[in-house]
Amino acid sequence: MTFLDVLQQTDLSALRRSLDAIGPREVQAALASPAARLEDFLALISPAAADFLEPMARRAQAVTVQRFGRCIQMYAPLYVSNWCINGCLYCGFHGESGQTRTALSDEQVLAEGRYLHDVGFRHLLLVSGEAPRKYPLERLGRAIELLSPLFSSVSIEVQALTEPQYAQVARAGAEGVTMFQETYDRALYTRVHPRGPKSDYANRLEAPERAARAGFRRLSLGALLGLSDFRVEAIALALHADHLLRTHWRTQVSINVPRLRNAPAELGVPAPVSDRDLVQMLLALRIHLPDVGLVMSTREPPALRDRLIPLGITQMSAGSKTDPGGYRQQVHATEQFAVEDGRSVAEVAAAIRRAGYDPVWKDWDAQMRGGSACESR
Amino acid sequence: MSDSPAAIPDPLVIAGRSFRSRLVMGSGKFPSPALLRQAVDASEAAIVTVALRRVDLDNAQDDMLASLAGGDYLLLPNTSGARDADQAVRLARLARASGIEPWVKLEITPELRSLLPDPIETLRAAEVLVKDGFTVLPYIQPDPILAKRLEEVGCATVMPLGSAIGTNLGIRCREMLEMILANATVPVIIDAGLGAPSHVAEAMEMGAAAVMVNTAIATAADPVAMADAFRLGVLAGRAAYRAGASGHVGTPEASSPLTGFLTS
Numbered sequence: 001m002t003f004l005d006v007l008q009q010t011d012l013s014a015l016r017r018s019l020d021a022i023g024p025r026e027v028q029a030a031l032a033s034p035a036a037r038l039e040d041f042l043a044l045i046s047p048a049a050a051d052f053l054e055p056m057a058r059r060a061q062a063v064t065v066q067r068f069g070r071c072i073q074m075y076a077p078l079y080v081s082n083w084c085i086n087g088c089l090y091c092g093f094h095g096e097s098g099q100t101r102t103a104l105s106d107e108q109v110l111a112e113g114r115y116l117h118d119v120g121f122r123h124l125l126l127v128s129g130e131a132p133r134k135y136p137l138e139r140l141g142r143a144i145e146l147l148s149p150l151f152s153s154v155s156i157e158v159q160a161l162t163e164p165q166y167a168q169v170a171r172a173g174a175e176g177v178t179m180f181q182e183t184y185d186r187a188l189y190t191r192v193h194p195r196g197p198k199s200d201y202a203n204r205l206e207a208p209e210r211a212a213r214a215g216f217r218r219l220s221l222g223a224l225l226g227l228s229d230f231r232v233e234a235i236a237l238a239l240h241a242d243h244l245l246r247t248h249w250r251t252q253v254s255i256n257v258p259r260l261r262n263a264p265a266e267l268g269v270p271a272p273v274s275d276r277d278l279v280q281m282l283l284a285l286r287i288h289l290p291d292v293g294l295v296m297s298t299r300e301p302p303a304l305r306d307r308l309i310p311l312g313i314t315q316m317s318a319g320s321k322t323d324p325g326g327y328r329q330q331v332h333a334t335e336q337f338a339v340e341d342g343r344s345v346a347e348v349a350a351a352i353r354r355a356g357y358d359p360v361w362k363d364w365d366a367q368m369r370g371g372s373a374c375e376s377r
Numbered sequence: 378m379s380d381s382p383a384a385i386p387d388p389l390v391i392a393g394r395s396f397r398s399r400l401v402m403g404s405g406k407f408p409s410p411a412l413l414r415q416a417v418d419a420s421e422a423a424i425v426t427v428a429l430r431r432v433d434l435d436n437a438q439d440d441m442l443a444s445l446a447g448g449d450y451l452l453l454p455n456t457s458g459a460r461d462a463d464q465a466v467r468l469a470r471l472a473r474a475s476g477i478e479p480w481v482k483l484e485i486t487p488e489l490r491s492l493l494p495d496p497i498e499t500l501r502a503a504e505v506l507v508k509d510g511f512t513v514l515p516y517i518q519p520d521p522i523l524a525k526r527l528e529e530v531g532c533a534t535v536m537p538l539g540s541a542i543g544t545n546l547g548i549r550c551r552e553m554l555e556m557i558l559a560n561a562t563v564p565v566i567i568d569a570g571l572g573a574p575s576h577v578a579e580a581m582e583m584g585a586a587a588v589m590v591n592t593a594i595a596t597a598a599d600p601v602a603m604a605d606a607f608r609l610g611v612l613a614g615r616a617a618y619r620a621g622a623s624g625h626v627g628t629p630e631a632s633s634p635l636t637g638f639l640t641s
Contacts, residue, residue: 065596066543069406122433152430217460245490250460252489291490356408364458365430367467374462374505 002209003243004202010239012184015042016232022046031055036288038238044284045234053279060286060312067290070357073315074349075123076116077157077297079324080104080143082333084129086159086196088182089267090224090260092322092336093129102324102333103128103135106146113147115327119319119345122152122362125178127322127336130159130197137165141172148173153364155218159197160207166214173369176218177211179204180256184236185228192227192267208240212248219244220295222256225278226269234281241292254293254315255285261299262338275304279311286312298341302351305341309355316359318348387619389423389587391564392480392512392533396423396451399581400611401566402604403591405431405457410444412600417448420594420604424451424587426482429468430458434475453514455482461495462502469506481506482536483515492542496523500530507531516568519553521560528563535561536589538569539580543592545572548579558584574610581614 022043030043031052043049044056081103084093093099104112116124126143128135144154155176156169166177183189186201193199208219221240223233241253257278263269273281282294296305296313298320305316321327323335341348349359388395402422407413417425425445433439445452454472459465462485469481483506485498494516500523506513512533517523519537527535537557540549547570548554558565564586571577577588590607597603 065406066545066592069592069595070408071406250487353409358407358409360431362433363431365468365471367471368430368458368460368464372463373466373470374501 001247002206003240004205006239006243007184007205007236012232012236015235016229018042019046019231022048024048024051027052031059031287036290041238041284041288042235044287045231045281047231049284050276050280053276053283056280056283056287057311060283061310063290064286064312064314068314071360072309072313072352072357073123073293073360073363074121074345075125075155075315075317076121076345077125077127077317077320077322078109078112078116078147079127079322079326079336080109080140081128081131081135082324082336083131083134084196085132086130086198087194088198089192089194090182090227090263092262092334092338094264100331100333101134102331103131103139104143104324104330106142108325108328108330109143110146111330112325112327113150117150120349120361121345123155123364124151124153125155125157125176125317126174127157137161137168141169144169144172144174148366152362152366153218155220157220160200160204161210163210163214166211166216170215173366175216175364175369176220177208177216178220178222178256179207179211180222180224180258181205181236181240182222182224183227184223184233184240188228188270208244209248212244212251217250218252218254219248220254220256220293222258222295224258224260225273225281226260226263226271228271230271230273230277230281234284238285238288241289245289245292252293253289254295255289256295256297257281258297258299261340279308282308282312298339299337301340302343305348306351306355309352309357316348316352318343319345387615389564391514396587397421398423398608398611399587399615400577400608401426401453401568401587401589402594403589404428404441404445405591406595407600408595410440413441413595414444414448416594416600416604417445417450419601420590420608422450422608424453426453426455426589426591428457429454429472434472434477451480452477453480453482455484455516456502457484457486457492459485460487460498461485462498462505465498465502466505466509469511470509473511479510480512481514483513483532494518494538496520499523500526503527503532504530514566519550519557521553521556524557524561524565528561532563534564534566534586536566536568539567539576540570542569544570545593546570547572547576548583551583554580554585555583574606574613577607577610578614578617581611582617584618587611 026043027049030040033040157178293314295315323333325331352359385397400422401424456465456468486492514534516536524535540546566587567580567585568589572593
């Protein structure tokens with residue numbers, strides 16, 4: 001059974017309606033419950049639980065410290081190409097005109113990689129738009145091979161691939177896949193992805209499972225908050241993470257909670273998510289899924305990012321550029337989204353330390369990539 | 378780190394090497410490298426484990442390695458994060474190639490929720506690493522048969538868990554641990570799940586050669602004070618064991634002798 005089957009058997013709208021019937025008593029019971037039952041998660045993501053953020057935060061903090069320690073794993077995105085044939089209505093790479101498109105050359109990829117290595121990063125996330133002709137998969141594989149010697153861990157955030165394609169990039173040296181469903185609301189998904197291969201909802205939904213079957217051991221999920229009711233997205237994300245953990249038991253799962261910012265005027269932000277909403281979602285996910293990583297990008301402003309550190313965040317980016325070549329200002333290309341936290345890597349690391357946490361640069365090793373060692377001598 | 382046996386009262390001896398403390402400390406989850414070092418010093422641990430995936434062996438400025446440099450303890454690399462024998466073997470060989478002594482705490486955890494060790498991969502890697510010349514200290518579930526199999530392939534210790542790692546639940550697998558302790562010919566280090574000084578005292582009273590602690594110290598409100606408390610817990614439990622306080626009840630015996638009639 002794939003996660004598509006799970007979702008088809010789940011009435012997300014009915015679950016959402018059920019949240020309105022939940023009262024303070026159910027929230028308190030969920031906070032006291034040691035088991036990770038779905039009922040408890042529903043109580044914690046309900047409107048009634050918005051009055052319980054402080055006790056939720058205390059539990060989320062305790063759970064996170066026990067499981068992850070006072071550590072924040074640092075990573076940086078590296079945009080290798082902003083060519084894209086999709087038409088996602090919310091994306092900075094979307095649009096037929098006024099875009100400066102580029103795909104980095106080998107030399108440019110290496111220059112960006114060396115810069116990120118020199119400022120301390122050892123975990124890298126390679127990002128590209130979807131453009132099989134302008135940026136074929138072979139070039140992504142080449143970028144991974146070029147960068148692998150510099151980084152302990154290389155993950156990819158690209159279009160949904162087939163299982164053999166995932167195997168191909170895993171062989172090149174990648175070991176993590178970030179794949180945001182953007183929205184689990186199928187009708188809305190179809191509306192905001194009007195054209196291009198990405199308009200295939202099911203193909204994207206099942207991509208993490210294909211990646212896991214191809215040998216990827218780190219999967220990072222996410223919904224673009226602001227498109228649809230965040231409570232529905234939270235339920236779907238919790239179900240998705242739970243499904244992956246059960247069916248691909250060797251896999252580590254993380255969840256991203258990016259908020260839509262500076263959306264194109266024709267879209268706007270259909271379902272705005274406040275800071276309180278975002279915090280409730282993070283806390284509910286953390287309490288329900290104690291072992292899942294929670295990722296905080298530079299989409300959020302410094303003051304909020306710093307306050308979220310002790311609430312359950314386990315991974316952060318810093319000093320990010322979302323335009324290809326942006327670290328070394330090699331080219332002037334369109335950025336995917338405007339970074340809200342523009343602090344330097346050192347400034348973010350200092351803020352993490354001030355919060356009483358240790359910024360961890362290396363938490364993986366290239367030796368843990370594939371291949372046999374036991375029979376080699 | 379390794380004085381001659383005569384110089385240390387009641388030393389912990391692993392693979393012929395003597396250690397003055399029976400507390401092994403882990404170095405993960407600390408809020409800063411400085412607090413890690415202070416806690417290690419307060420614990421007086423003679424062995425400190427370091428995750429190879431966390432440190433950059435080629436970088437002399439690595440913050441964790443720098444903070445632990447120059448201490449009076451063995452830095453014991455572990456293979457945590459390895460999901461199979463091949464990964465663990467590669468990590469261990471990499472550490473040795475970088476100049477670290479060929480001692481390794483073997484940890485193979487195929488999934489990252491429970492971090493339970495994989496017995497099949499652990500045995501496979503242990504065989505390879507022992508043949509390779511490593512002193513191997515494997516982290517295992519409290520499986521008495523697996524413990525004997527690992528002894529047979531030449532492991533220097535066995536390190537069974539008291540309860541699931543990071544849970545602070547204490548000794549939850551007492552029956553199996555007692556069987557391992559009753560039958561082991563190598564030092565048994567009870568590892569994982571020990572959440573309070575009373576838990577390590579209990580483990581030492583049972584006859585463990587040593588205990589390993591990380592989460593309970595690293596995530597305490599005051600890690601340095603907690604490290605000192607664990608040091609005292611180990612000392613108390615060991616003293617009680619030596620004083621004869623703990624009777625083993627592990628080996629099953631027939632409830633009435635089958636040959637009892639001969640004496641009547």
